[in-house]
Amino acid sequence: MDMFLSSIPSIPDLTHPNELIELGSMVIKTLINLAIFLTAIGVILSLINWSVKKRGDSISLPVVKIALEQYLKWMQSLPHLILIVLVITSGFFLCSTLANRYHNWEQQRITQIATTVAGERLEQTAPRIRYEIEEPFTDYRYVEGKTIEVKSTRIVSRWMTLAGSQIEVKINQTTSPDTKQWIYSVDFVGEYQVKNQLKGISEFFFEVPPPYGYLLLQDFQVEQNGKPLVQVNPGDYGFPFKLSPGETTNFKVSYQAQGAPRWVYQPGDQLLSNFRLNVLANFPQAEFAGAVPTVTKEGGENRQLSWVYEGNISVKNPLGIFTATAPLHNTGVIPRLLLLAPAIFLWWIILLYLSLPLSLRDVAIIAGLFFACLLTLTYSSRLIDAKLAWMLISPVLLLAVWGLGKTRKAAWVAIICTISGGILPILGLLVSYSGITLSLAGLLSGIWLAVQHWYELGEEK
DSSP: OHHHHSOOTTOOOTTSHHHHHHHHHHHHHHHHHHHHHHHHHHHHHHHHHHHHHHHTOTTTHHHHHHHHHHHHHHHHHHHHHHHHHHHHHHHHHHHHHHHHHHHHHHHHHHHHHHHHTOSOOEEEEOOEEEEEEEEEEEEEEEETTEEEEEEEEEEEEEEEOOSEEEEEEEEEEEEOTTTOOEEEEEEEEEEEEEEOOOSSOOEEEEEOOOOBTEEEEEEEEEEETTEEOOOOSTTOOEEEEEOOTTOEEEEEEEEEEEEOSEEEEEOTTOOEEEEEEEEEESSTTEEEESSOOSEEEEOSSOEEEEEEEEEEEOOSSOEEEEEOOOOOOSTTHHHHHHHHHHHHHHHHHHHHHHHSOOOHHHHHHHHHHHHHHHHHHHHHTTTSOHHHHHHHHHHHHHHHHGGGOSSHHHHHHHHHHHIIIIIHHHHHHHSSOHHHHHHHHHHHHHHHHHHHHHTTOSOOO
16 A cells, blocks of 8 residues: 555655755755856956956957846846746646645545455355265385286265256445445355266265355355255365266255455356356446356346356356446546646746736736646546536636736737647646647647737737
């Protein structure tokens, strides 16, 4: 279980104190190094400009002047760059933490579902008709270096096939209050017909073991022609009987048992004749195991499965039923989306920068909206389908970004950028055909930028 609950390998998690300390140290060191680098660049350019002015070098002065102007221009844009880097960095660590939490939640769900159907299966083996015969046996012994052949007889066991099997099984399903595991309550009645097709043999043993894997077994009883057979030795489920050649007798096996949420009937290597197995499951999620049932009847809260074979058959795998669990689809989709979310945000913010004039306040609000929507999507997808959750969140995001534009045209520019750079990429990571959706989003983004800048549409800068 520890394997299921472990985090995604090599992904940082801000809920771990050591990783949080490492993140803070890295951010501080990076900011200090960046400040030193930019300050050094500014000082160097200022010194060069001062020395050139002092010498009166008119050739080099314009070059240094342009460099200083570019440097000042970059310094004006530096707050935007720092803000975006901080948002993407902090957003990545936030999303990686959410991805780990969601991954753990998915694995816990899988573990819980697996626990409900865990345990040994409740298995009933078909009875066997055993008889004993004498057969010649040759033993070789060595006496004084010579091989001596000793002939004798020995008793060996053989088995006779059943002439018919009529089995009725009723299964009720309950839940253990301690482990939340499903438990089967099985009511088993098996009627078997035995016909002596041998000559000279009339003594047999009817061997029928109790079900394997039971938690509780009660009222285990074996009858021959309506007469109960008494078990003589504890643990010995072989009942002797006599049957003349050509005669037929009937046996009945009945019991109630409780066990794991899987019940099977194991014919073994026997060749079955006139076989009928009818299983009535008093719960709706019963599915067959082994061969496909010949008859299936659906009820409101039950399901009846029947295997009916009139001739001789041999079954390799056991026949039976189990409780089908609800399938878990699209596991791992949200963690993958969260790990790629910072790249999607960068895609979206670049589209907005190339389409609209943005202030630091605008960038901060956009970042807050984006990651708030992701947080809402992460936790709402535990209750409803992730695609439906994003369809409900998207109109809220579009309504919020409408205010980015100072005019109606600018507002529509913000809507187009949000659809192509934010909504479609996230939707593309939620649907099955991610490649097609992401390609359409990229194509729409490229077409929009080309139309806006080459054909002079959109907001004037």
